[in-house]
Amino acid sequence: MKIIVNAVPHEVTSRIMSVALSELGFTSNAMATALNGRFIPNMARETTALTEGDKLEILAPMQGG
Structure with missing residues (x-):
């Protein structure tokens, strides 16, 4: 299935x-x-369904300075 992740x-x-x-x-x-x-809160990810063409944005902390 194709989804869009961070564009x-x-x-x-x-x-x-x-x-x-x-x-x-x-x-x-x-x-x-x-x-x-x-x-989507962390706890809801286990029950959140994806469908073709969904747009998923993910922000993760970065290390460094």
């Missing part, structure tokens, strides 16, 4: 957000997610 098209096999995030390499809980412009 870049990606193919994922899972329709569950938490699994798709792992598939894309986002494994930290220390990130913010929004699906189609709506904030």
Whole structure:
């Protein structure tokens, strides 16, 4: 299934957000997610369904100075 992640098209096999995030390499809980412009809390990722063409935004903290 094709979704847009941070403005870049990606193919994922899972329709569950938490699994798709792992598939894309986002494994930290220390990130913010929004699906189609709506904030998705960490605890809701396990039950949030993805569909073809969804727009997922991921903000993760960066280290360094």
